[in-house]
Amino acid sequence: MAPASHPEWVSRMVEVPPVSVTAPRQHEGLARELESGNILFLPRMPFSLSDEDRAFLLAQKQTDAGYHKNIAYRPAEDRLTGTGKMPARDAARLKSILKAYSEWAARFLTERIAEYAGRWVRDFASYRPIEEKGREARLTARNDLAHVDAFPTRPTHGDRILRVFANINPAKGRVWVTSETFEGLAERFARQVGIPKAGSGGKVFGKMAKALGIRQWSRSPYDAFMLRFHDFLKENSEFQRNCIKQQWEFPPGSCWICYTDMVSHAVLSGQFALEQTFLISRHAMTLPEKSPIRILERICGHALSN
Numbered sequence: 001m002a003p004a005s006h007p008e009w010v011s012r013m014v015e016v017p018p019v020s021v022t023a024p025r026q027h028e029g030l031a032r033e034l035e036s037g038n039i040l041f042l043p044r045m046p047f048s049l050s051d052e053d054r055a056f057l058l059a060q061k062q063t064d065a066g067y068h069k070n071i072a073y074r075p076a077e078d079r080l081t082g083t084g085k086m087p088a089r090d091a092a093r094l095k096s097i098l099k100a101y102s103e104w105a106a107r108f109l110t111e112r113i114a115e116y117a118g119r120w121v122r123d124f125a126s127y128r129p130i131e132e133k134g135r136e137a138r139l140t141a142r143n144d145l146a147h148v149d150a151f152p153t154r155p156t157h158g159d160r161i162l163r164v165f166a167n168i169n170p171a172k173g174r175v176w177v178t179s180e181t182f183e184g185l186a187e188r189f190a191r192q193v194g195i196p197k198a199g200s201g202g203k204v205f206g207k208m209a210k211a212l213g214i215r216q217w218s219r220s221p222y223d224a225f226m227l228r229f230h231d232f233l234k235e236n237s238e239f240q241r242n243c244i245k246q247q248w249e250f251p252p253g254s255c256w257i258c259y260t261d262m263v264s265h266a267v268l269s270g271q272f273a274l275e276q277t278f279l280i281s282r283h284a285m286t287l288p289e290k291s292p293i294r295i296l297e298r299i300c301g302h303a304l305s306n
């Protein structure tokens with residue numbers, strides 16, 4: 001295992017204590033921990049899931065939706081996708097559970113990370129009922145290879161991808177490996193991946209799309225780079241073999257939160273997890289210089305989004 005190029009460029013697990021009336025300010029600093037590439041860990045999931053709803057979730061099999069990695073709830077449309085031929089009654093129940101999880105995650109962030117309150121877009125929530133160990137997928141869709149997240153269909157223009165996970169498996173942990181954070185990986189590989197040139201296509205298209213009110217459809221040079229970077233890491237067998245690896249096991253009933261555009265991660269095993277994604281405004285960062293877009297702009301020497 002290669003050493004990290006810098007001691008700060010590895011992730012740590014930071015346990016978040018339950019809210020206490022006697023120490024209401026104890027959660028200060030959580031934004032800084034996240035933005036430093038650390039993982040917030042809650043040993044006991046504060047989201048209350050009834051025994052009946054848990055049993056219902058554990059009984060779900062995703063047989064008819066093979067090409068979807070996940071069952072997803074889209075808050076903006078109040079719609080569930082990826083359920084295949086699930087009976088309507090079951091789909092409605094699943095939607096109401098995911099909606100409740102999504103709303104809980106938003107409340108949790110509002111209460112615990114004041115710096116971000118109201119400065120996000122609540123993206124999709126997902127349910128992951130498939131065992132990750134040995135799951136078949138094309139190379140760039142594999143979860144068990146270390147990567148940082150980038151969304152092909154939802155460009156962020158430098159906003160951050162924050163994800164809130166919960167392991168609802170009653171018996172088995174969910175096992176992750178993390179490697180260096182984006183800062184270290186970008187220093188090592190950005191030039192190899194090809195740093196975007198100033199004024200390249202995305203900007204022109206971005207302006208046009210913005211004028212038409214469809215900013216979310218346009219990919220900035222930053223987004224294009226992050227997608228290439230995601231694939232580059234998964235396709236790089238030398239990196240996958242020799243990169244530093246820290247293994248984490250998130251036990252049954254635990255919750256964890258991190259910036260997955262920064263914490264390089266691979267899911268080795270685990271089944272039955274809930275997840276909610278937030279796109280946090282890049283302007284809400286307490287450590288803006290640690291944002292992937294700022295790191296890349298430093299390397300490139302020019303702006304990568306409007």
Ligand SMILES: [Fe+2]
Nearest residue numbers: 148149260265
């Ligand atoms: Fe990921």
